[in-house]
Amino acid sequence: MDLGIKDKSVLIVGASRGIGREIALSFAREGCRNLILIARTEKLLLELVDECKFIGNADLVESRSHDLMNEDANIVAASLLESYGHFDIVIQNIGTSLTPRDPLAKFFDWEYALKLNAGIAIDMNNILIPPMIKGGWGRVIHTSSISAKMLRGNPLYASSKAFLNSYVITTGRAIASTGVVMSAVEPGAVAFPGSYWDVAQVNDLEKCEDFLRHHQSIGRFGSCKEIADVVLFLASNLSSFMPGAIVPVDGANM
Numbered sequence: 001m002d003l004g005i006k007d008k009s010v011l012i013v014g015a016s017r018g019i020g021r022e023i024a025l026s027f028a029r030e031g032c033r034n035l036i037l038i039a040r041t042e043k044l045l046l047e048l049v050d051e052c053k054f055i056g057n058a059d060l061v062e063s064r065s066h067d068l069m070n071e072d073a074n075i076v077a078a079s080l081l082e083s084y085g086h087f088d089i090v091i092q093n094i095g096t097s098l099t100p101r102d103p104l105a106k107f108f109d110w111e112y113a114l115k116l117n118a119g120i121a122i123d124m125n126n127i128l129i130p131p132m133i134k135g136g137w138g139r140v141i142h143t144s145s146i147s148a149k150m151l152r153g154n155p156l157y158a159s160s161k162a163f164l165n166s167y168v169i170t171t172g173r174a175i176a177s178t179g180v181v182m183s184a185v186e187p188g189a190v191a192f193p194g195s196y197w198d199v200a201q202v203n204d205l206e207k208c209e210d211f212l213r214h215h216q217s218i219g220r221f222g223s224c225k226e227i228a229d230v231v232l233f234l235a236s237n238l239s240s241f242m243p244g245a246i247v248p249v250d251g252a253n254m
């Protein structure tokens, strides 16, 4: 199937590990013009760049190390445009449930979770989307979470991902007629080496089994590849009628 992305310039924000890493490898396999990878950990990024180059289907693969909680995401986005020209596809993958989780915490903590799970993406999008609109084609895909829909688990995380979903739906609608499709995937629980669920399977197997029994109908954790495949679809021409879509990839979470 031709996804129509071989000539596209792709930016992945939050690419160094887990789901973002697998998304990067998927673009490298599929082929694209530029593949630019952002995260904090330079060592992991450089290893990933080598791996993507080894696969060999992307014309240019480069990484930039940024801490987007401590740097101004607007300025980082503007400097990326200056270096690489406009991006056709942007993946906004940064986020975590490992934030403060006290629902009676000060707004300072809520603001932290909100910035990490939505604010960085919003700041970068404000800079990266206008050139896409000018070109008449673009894809902006966010990694949300099934927590946004179920509103379970860490309240600060679930609320910030719910805010992200609202942003994707409302902004996706507002720019729908421009040729830029904004969307999100909603992963259920995903395990990969070193991840929360991977460690939990070693330290607290009973808790994992209980979680799967009660919350993930499929009875197993998802893989990064199962999320990345859907992201690749949303990044392609095939998602042209999907602005504002929030796509669950969650093993029938309940």
Ligand SMILES: NC(=O)c1ccc[n+]([C@@H]2O[C@H](COP(=O)([O-])OP(=O)(O)OC[C@H]3O[C@@H](n4cnc5c(N)ncnc54)[C@H](OP(=O)(O)O)[C@@H]3O)[C@@H](O)[C@H]2O)c1
Residues within 6 Å of the ligand: 013, 014, 015, 016, 017, 018, 019, 020, 021, 038, 039, 040, 041, 042, 044, 066, 067, 068, 069, 070, 093, 094, 095, 096, 097, 143, 144, 145, 146, 186, 187, 188, 189, 190, 191, 195, 197
């Ligand atoms: N895993 C799951 O079960 C699951 C389920 C539902 C939704 N999700 C969502 O899926 C996305 C990816 O999750 P994951 O499990 O793959 O998480 P992860 O392993 O923690 O990956 C997050 C990525 O973001 C980067 N990052 C984090 N903070 C950053 C910062 N301040 N500046 C720049 N980069 C930063 C990390 O790289 P560095 O550490 O190198 O900076 C990493 O590449 C998240 O949005 C998460 O909420 C995950």
